[in-house]
Amino acid sequence: MDAQGIGTALDHAVSAQDQAVRDRTAPNRMAPNRMAPNGMAPGLTAPRNSLATAALTLGVISLCTSVVFIGGLLSVIGLILGIAALIAAKQTGAGRRRAVAAVVTSSLAIVVSGLVAVFMVWYANKTQECYQPDSFQQYTQCVRAQLNAD
Numbered sequence: 001m002d003a004q005g006i007g008t009a010l011d012h013a014v015s016a017q018d019q020a021v022r023d024r025t026a027p028n029r030m031a032p033n034r035m036a037p038n039g040m041a042p043g044l045t046a047p048r049n050s051l052a053t054a055a056l057t058l059g060v061i062s063l064c065t066s067v068v069f070i071g072g073l074l075s076v077i078g079l080i081l082g083i084a085a086l087i088a089a090k091q092t093g094a095g096r097r098r099a100v101a102a103v104v105t106s107s108l109a110i111v112v113s114g115l116v117a118v119f120m121v122w123y124a125n126k127t128q129e130c131y132q133p134d135s136f137q138q139y140t141q142c143v144r145a146q147l148n149a150d
Contacts, residue, residue, distance in 0.1 A: 051081055052089065053098060055106070063112070082103035
């Protein structure tokens with residue numbers, strides 16, 4: 001072979017290798033009859049349930065803030081959105097796990113908020129005589145006496 005033949009074969013090998021690298025790294029190029037990583041046809045995306053995402057976000061936030069009364073309000077909104085997301089998940093098939101998690105976290109937040117409210121009422125009733133002390137030390141002594149009286 002002459003030098004021109006070697007150069008042509010080398011150019012052809014490099015360009016074929018170059019093309020293979022470009023095919024592997026190109027984001028939107030797909031071979032025919034090949035599915036996208038999400039299992040759908042190229043260019044299509046899986047349906048999303050944004051209600052489930054919003055409900056789960058509210059459920060987690062309300063669970064974290066359920067010791068404060070704000071968590072109770074957020075959990076009611078999260079529960080309503082979670083139920084709506086479950087209904088939407090039946091129709092679209094998307095976001096069912098998130099919707100169930102949202103309903104569970106919102107329900108737990110409602111229970112915790114209710115328990116905190118009951119405890120606050122019990123504590124206020126039990127220590128009612130101690131509310132006008134002269135110092136914090138007198139208040140703590142009065143509270144200890146009231147709570148240990150039973």
